[in-house]
Amino acid sequence: MSKQDLFDEIEAERDWLTDVSEQLWENPEVALQEHDSAALLQDALREEGFTVESGVAGIDTAFVARYGDDEPVVGTMGEFDALPGMSQAAKAEREPIAEGAPGHGCGHNLFGTGSLAGAVAVKRAIERGDAEGSVVYLGTPAEEVGAGKVYMIQDGAFDDVDAVVSWHPDWINAPNKGSCLAVDSFSIEFTGETAHAAAAPEAGRSALDGVQLLGTGIEYMREHVADAVRIHYVVTEGGQAANIVPEEAAMEVMVRAPDRDSVETVSDRVRDAAEGAALMSGTDVDVTQTTGMYGVLPNYALADSIRANMDAAEFPLTEEQEAFAAELKETLDDPSYAGVPPERRDAAADSAMFTDPIDAPDEDATGSYSTDSGDVSWTVPLGRFRAATWPAGTPAHSWQAVAAGKDLGTAAMLFAGKVVAGSLYDLLTDEELLAEARAEFEERKGDREYESPLPEDADPYELTDR
Template identity: 40%
Template structure:
């Protein structure tokens, strides 16, 4: 990547910085949960249309998903964006104490208002560079809803939206500037519904068949299952319908929602089948009926070191964000809101000496050194980018958008979502992705190496098997 290209990308994005900030703030101010992102979807799609992209709305039969394309011919490069919020994380912006805008309302506790717009800034920069330099290639932005447990990208892959894509790029807000290439867990999210017989719990308990009993027995069985599964797997749940408020009525209906996670898709599939057997056993014991619906699923991430190294090189080539003393002081106030466990966990990632330095200056400006993703590292969370990474070479980065140590899915993340330093990190991510995409378009041999690596890792379209049922082509929430 030449200095001239880096400079040109920076200039394009900086010229439109206020427009990007406005869209990001608008999405932050209208937080919407999975598959309900009507305003965020509309705002994002309209913006990309205004920037000269050909926008297709409602792709993969998902009303709040869209693609925005520019260019002609190949290769087609995808940039992924998200804009869904999380339930129960409403929080006022810029306030360093918990203070919801709306009690139990949603909030952007994972920074997706930044994620989507940072990716859009990258797509816009690539488009303008292609126009100015009369280059071939197609840039396509994917407006992806429901990353938070809805896993819309899995449905988009299933619908064939990535069949012509040569490579994909994305990023995620964080408190560091680094590659996002560690392992993730494959996941299956399913809701189990039990139906029994209602009755008077005192006068005729023998006539009742409790659906809530079945839920509780299923949970007991799942607890025993945890003793007999691989250490890296996870099984967790929430009771989403207890069947009523009165103890004097035998609960006719009850349901429980489960996440089953494992390092690889096939491991998650096998573990889920065992969980279904436990649910069937609970129904048998209580003489109730049971049905389950898979809400969503995604595969584990497949690393691509070829694209990772190129992305990291361009991160280093860019000028890292600089922060004012006012920004640093605000970040210190957020750091002081963290509990001892959060502080200790963050320190364990960087070491004691670096943690002490960051406690005094909690905004990271430097780029973390390149390290190969450990082959046998333990995964933690899940992301539907995993599905994309199985069918096309994929690379991601993280950019520092909040104070060091800030945990994901917290009010502190929401509160920092409109800060000036969060927006600096957002544009830094866009610049890094745009520079890398241009690099890839001008050096087709990189794509050849990336595809070869994907196949060497036993991935690729021919090896991808969706964790969704074969006949499930729409998110189940849309069918309810």
């Protein structure tokens, strides 16, 4: 068979795939509550002949769908969680469908469905005898609160997978060759003694004092960490009234750095600072780690295969979709085109949709974001790319990204499905590519073995309490 046969397979299922994506978009569910979304994707995979294991790693909405019993085993990942408070109609003006309701501001309805398209196309190739091996779709929930994939790794979901190809919505079509920041997140709760703040202040011990002292300690800490380290926090509870000494107060703290060791070093200092703040304020403190992730381990062999498949696959943008993209782009106040090389920025600025594939703009760079795909990349060779689901310059987590997700983004979703299918097919039919990807993985990892960044007794459902 030719690669075009795979692409045609996906084009032939355009209506079905669009319907799946629209159902996810119309019923957005936030992290760890994606019950209908996970069920929809699992049902689609079962109907295609995949064997589905649900409830992976003790997470109701995590699942692994598999077709085939032979080696090699290649996989793709699908995310499907939405963002709270991002409700938006599919129109070029700010208009929530339901005020305060969730919405797909990161395009995960497209992500989950595009990966579904790629997995199904490869499954059908295996079924026809055009390729030998197995294909796995890993349904990975809770990306927006972090670490859903980490729990799945702990549970062995990736153990027998030889390589993974995944993608994410964006406004460019490009493979990833860069890394990102590793991260730890903490919920830190102080408990003091309540009292009347005017009549008997000596009887009280302010939990809010503990929070404020910890914030001050973190500010002083910033002077003595590496430039690339990021520490940010927010007060999540601070008391009920000014004349009552707060008995309870809490904050969320995040620590980021380019490598896992640096994150853990700074995290230990934050824990020490929390203990010191409790001592100074006469309160008790409880520090709970809610998230921990590695930075991404790049794989250029897989990125180059992805880039070749991008050139081969058609981006099926309709005139109606491009017209809507132009309308939506007009609503962007100050779009940034820094995500592409300088010589391509004028072209991006002049485009409603910037659909021409480009080389990886992040080669040898470390992005300022974090993702639990980083942990996957330390477990198995991982190829990643971005596809242009949004008008040029559109930021993720914006109402414009939500508006683009229902119809406009389906062009990139189909394109991404083709790229996933083509890249997985290459891994099944080209032993040298798989060997090269594995060798690069081992070389980059060196003697550093992956260890889960989360405590053994970590509960994924504590993520939603952050």
